[in-house]
Amino acid sequence: MNRMFRVLGFWTGIFAVMFYLGDMKDASLLFFGQTILFVFLSYLNLTERMYIYIFGAYLTIFFAGFTYYSIFIMVPGGGGH
Structure with a gap:
């Protein structure tokens, strides 16, 4: 189960980089934070039940x-199109 949290960390890291490249700084910071959280949790070697509770x-x-x-x-229709 700890490997799945590393996978979550990997994908949130990919999203964070994409948000950063798209000039969406707030979203990229949020996803970088999630990446750090998931990778940190993956190295704690908790029981599978605890990982399920955390998730x-x-x-x-x-x-x-x-x-x-x-x-x-959120403002509806705030896309500016």
Whole structure:
């Protein structure tokens, strides 16, 4: 299971680089932070159950934060097209 967290770290790192190259600095910092978190967690060698609990907590926080952002902060049609 620790290898899957390294895979998550790899892909969030790829997304962070792509966001950075696309001049999306805030998103790239968020994904670099996630990369550091996932890689750090992968080297803790926790039990598989603990990795599942951590991932479940991560998903819960992400969904709550994304829902809050999309309802209260995001401006609809703010793409400028």
